[in-house]
Amino acid sequence: MDALIAPLLNGSAQGALLLLAALGLSLTFGQMGVINMAHGEFLMIGAFAAYLVQQVIAASDLSIPVALPVAFVVAGLFGLLLEVTIIQWMYRRPLDTLLVTVGVSLVLQQAALQIFPSQGVPVEKPDWLDGQLNILGYEWPLRQVFTILLATACVAALAAWLKYTAFGRRIRATVHNRDLAETSGISTRTIDRLTFFTGSGLAGVAGVAASLIGGTNSQMGAQYIIPAFLVVAAGGIGQLKGTIIAAWVVGVALSYFAYWTTGSFAQVLAFILVIVFLQLRPQGLFTVRTRSLV
Amino acid sequence: MPNSSKRMRALMATGALGTTMALVLAGCGARAGDETASAGSSPAASCVDTSGDTVKLGFLNSLTGGMAISEKTVSNVLHMASDEINASGGILGKKIKYVQEDGATDWPTFAEKTEKLLTQDCVAAIFGGWTSSSRKAVKPVVEKLNGLFFYPVQYEGLESSPNIYYTGATTNQQIIPAMDFLASKGVKTLFLAGSDYVFPRTANAIIKLYAAKLGIKIVGEEYVPLDKDDWTSQVAKIAAAKPDFIFNTINGSSNVGFIKAYYDAGLTPAKTPIISVSIAEEEAPAMGHAVTGNYASWNYFQSLKTDTNPKFIDSWKAYPNSSGVTSDPMEAAYISLYLYKALVEAAGSFDVDAVNAAAKKNTITFDAPEGKVTLDGENHHISKPGHIGQINANNQFDIVWSSDKFIEPDPYLKAYDWFPADVREQLVAAAG
Numbered sequence: 265m266d267a268l269i270a271p272l273l274n275g276s277a278q279g280a281l282l283l284l285a286a287l288g289l290s291l292t293f294g295q296m297g298v299i300n301m302a303h304g305e306f307l308m309i310g311a312f313a314a315y316l317v318q319q320v321i322a323a324s325d326l327s328i329p330v331a332l333p334v335a336f337v338v339a340g341l342f343g344l345l346l347e348v349t350i351i352q353w354m355y356r357r358p359l360d361t362l363l364v365t366v367g368v369s370l371v372l373q374q375a376a377l378q379i380f381p382s383q384g385v386p387v388e389k390p391d392w393l394d395g396q397l398n399i400l401g402y403e404w405p406l407r408q409v410f411t412i413l414l415a416t417a418c419v420a421a422l423a424a425w426l427k428y429t430a431f432g433r434r435i436r437a438t439v440h441n442r443d444l445a446e447t448s449g450i451s452t453r454t455i456d457r458l459t460f461f462t463g464s465g466l467a468g469v470a471g472v473a474a475s476l477i478g479g480t481n482s483q484m485g486a487q488y489i490i491p492a493f494l495v496v497a498a499g500g501i502g503q504l505k506g507t508i509i510a511a512w513v514v515g516v517a518l519s520y521f522a523y524w525t526t527g528s529f530a531q532v533l534a535f536i537l538v539i540v541f542l543q544l545r546p547q548g549l550f551t552v553r554t555r556s557l558v
Numbered sequence: 559m560p561n562s563s564k565r566m567r568a569l570m571a572t573g574a575l576g577t578t579m580a581l582v583l584a585g586c587g588a589r590a591g592d593e594t595a596s597a598g599s600s601p602a603a604s605c606v607d608t609s610g611d612t613v614k615l616g617f618l619n620s621l622t623g624g625m626a627i628s629e630k631t632v633s634n635v636l637h638m639a640s641d642e643i644n645a646s647g648g649i650l651g652k653k654i655k656y657v658q659e660d661g662a663t664d665w666p667t668f669a670e671k672t673e674k675l676l677t678q679d680c681v682a683a684i685f686g687g688w689t690s691s692s693r694k695a696v697k698p699v700v701e702k703l704n705g706l707f708f709y710p711v712q713y714e715g716l717e718s719s720p721n722i723y724y725t726g727a728t729t730n731q732q733i734i735p736a737m738d739f740l741a742s743k744g745v746k747t748l749f750l751a752g753s754d755y756v757f758p759r760t761a762n763a764i765i766k767l768y769a770a771k772l773g774i775k776i777v778g779e780e781y782v783p784l785d786k787d788d789w790t791s792q793v794a795k796i797a798a799a800k801p802d803f804i805f806n807t808i809n810g811s812s813n814v815g816f817i818k819a820y821y822d823a824g825l826t827p828a829k830t831p832i833i834s835v836s837i838a839e840e841e842a843p844a845m846g847h848a849v850t851g852n853y854a855s856w857n858y859f860q861s862l863k864t865d866t867n868p869k870f871i872d873s874w875k876a877y878p879n880s881s882g883v884t885s886d887p888m889e890a891a892y893i894s895l896y897l898y899k900a901l902v903e904a905a906g907s908f909d910v911d912a913v914n915a916a917a918k919k920n921t922i923t924f925d926a927p928e929g930k931v932t933l934d935g936e937n938h939h940i941s942k943p944g945h946i947g948q949i950n951a952n953n954q955f956d957i958v959w960s961s962d963k964f965i966e967p968d969p970y971l972k973a974y975d976w977f978p979a980d981v982r983e984q985l986v987a988a989a990g
Contacts, residue, residue: 266794266797266798267798270791270794270798271791271794274790274791274794275791277790278788278790374622377626377627381843381844381881382626382627382628382630382631383627383628383811383840383841383843383844384627384811384814384844385843385844386843386844386845386846387846388846388847389818389821389822389846389848395824396822396823396824402794403797403823403824405790405819405822405823405824407822408790408822474787476818477787477788477790477815477818477819478787478788478811478812478814478815478818479787479811479812479813479814479815479844480814480844481627481811481844482627483624483627483785483811484787484811486785487785487786487787518791519790519791522791522792523791523794523795526754526780526781527754527780527781527782527783527786527789527791527792528754528781528782528783530791531783531786
């Protein structure tokens with residue numbers, strides 16, 4: 265039974281984390297055509313923010329709930345800084361943004377290496393995340409349930425924001441037709457900045473979730489960036505629905521592969537799966553027919 | 559619009575795949591290093607100049623890239639040892655002047671920098687390296703140019719070079735003591751968890767042979783790439799296999815992910831303890847309380863009670879940019895510089911052949927923090943005590959088991975009857 269249930273539950277949690285990491289990428293790429301290779305480092309910034317929060321309020325029960333908004337704002341501000349200083353000069357030039365942000369990611373990694381102990385810092389799991397749910401005989405870690413709930417909450421908040429708020433409407437209008445949006449009085453500059461802030465902030469939230477799984481160190485962002493890009497590409501760019509499904513499928517597939525074969529071979533199989541899928545359906549799961557994010 | 563977005567998607571996938579390819583290629587760097595080495599063709603004649611009152615030494619550590627996490631400490635403790643030696647009169651009366659180079663976690667760079675240190679900086683010896691890949695990149699270069707390289711980290715053994723001195727443990731000084739400890743605890747079933755590269759795979763091949771001899775059953779074996787932290791799937795398999803003990807050959811930050819996933823799954827050291835050969839005083843704090851109660855096998859612990867250890871700890875704590883704790887690899891790096899001093903002074907010369915001839919007399923010893931170690935002049939490794947430590951709440955190690963004497967280095971495991979010659983040949987050939 266474990267062989268069937270365990271990978272499904274583990275994979276769902278893995279997918280939820282991938283989704284959190286991919287949401288921001290999908291947003292900034294969908295709207296601005298920015299391939300942000302420093303997105304993984306925003307995730308790292310979120311994780312370090314969680315560590316700093318725990319230094320202030322000593323790993324109490326509240327430290328993770330407090331860390332989430334803090335990580336969102338801190339990573340978001342770093343994103344905004346990147347947008348204002350560098351990215352805004354190269355919108356719609358994906359290749360340039362790719363190269364520049366690779367450089368930015370290296371700078372951020374080295375900066376983290378200078379500031380924090382090189383072997384990483386501990387982010388402690390609060391007591392209420394200790395324990396397991398018994399699902400059909402499999403002891404499912406509560407931490408994984410938390411990751412899934414967190415991802416669900418972020419997606420719901422993002423969807424509601426895009427759909428029901430004035431800013432959300434302006435973002436969708438900008439994605440739909442930038443010139444027309446501008447003509448009708450929308451400041452697309454402000455919209456772009458806000459989108460970049462939100463996308464980077466979401467990476468920060470993903471970082472808090474990641475800090476509960478692995479190490480919190482200067483290298484941690486690197487392992488999420490490629491799977492997150494593949495999720496965005498497979499889901500269909502600017503497609504929230506597609507990103508969700510692709511993240512879940514990649515997470516669960518990776519988990520089953522890892523259970524049946526080995527950790528390394530699972531990576532190979534997952535990449536092959538995505539490559540084959542993109543050959544068959546180059547536009548991703550969903551086409552951008554509506555030209556809107558939701 | 560649909561067209562341009564299609565193009566962008568293709569671009570994005572290309573970017574992602576390109577990065578993956580780059581990472582994969584970096585992994586194959588060791589071979590590229592060998593090519594670099596054979597491409598140059600400098601004469602073996604040494605350009606080392608010791609006519610003044612200084613001697614130039616090269617320190618080659620990754621100060622950038624993924625391995626900087628570990629290697630910065632080694633670089634720093636080498637600086638400390640060199641300051642200490644200079645303060646007490648230098649080597650053969652000559653002060654050490656070191657050239658620090660960055661290997662940048664890139665194996666071809668290790669080969670290039672070695673060549674540069676030997677032919678341009680004309681250093682008398684080089685100290686550093688951490689991964690086996692970096693050592694294997696340096697090896698052909700020092701052998702061709704007849705240089706000296708001092709390597710400070712425990713490794714998979716099955717190697718010996720006239721131009722390399724190994725001050726970390728070889729398998730019979732770390733892996734075998736760990737297995738002896740498990741046998742003494744009455745362990746019957748063992749699960750092997752390792753990172754996916756040469757050290758864990760070779761170590762596990764040896765562990766499996768020795769386990770068969772000890773009557774321990776291996777109930778599972780799992781590997782995860784070095785750059786992946788997520789161990790949840792593998793830990794689910796461990797939970798299902800219910801082993802008595804887990805033998806952990808995971809390296810780097812991936813270990814944090816393993817320890818956390820293991821703790822998440824409700825496995826505890828009381829039920830299913832882990833023994834590691836890479837978690838030391840530097841690594842344990844990053845794992846928080848999830849690691850408390852598990853074990854590690856090393857030759858040196860900060861908690862070790864020897865005459866020389868307190869002074870070593872105090873000097874390190876007071877040293878600028880110190881991490882504040884001492885650990886096995888940094889102690890081995892510290893030993894390496896003092897061992898070189900002892901070798902040169904026994905030889906009365908900085909000349910490589912004279913140094914090697916002095917080593918052959920088997921009289922070189924050093925009163926190291928781990929105890930008095932002796933250099934084996936034939937295989938260039940040193941004798942070491944084996945210790946097992948249990949991690950306490952302060953992320954320090956309580957020593958719970960020690961070998962009854964210092965263990966002589968046996969990198970090819972020739973003295974162990976359970977290690978068949980044909981397996982040795984295969985593993986040596988596979989390690990390149």
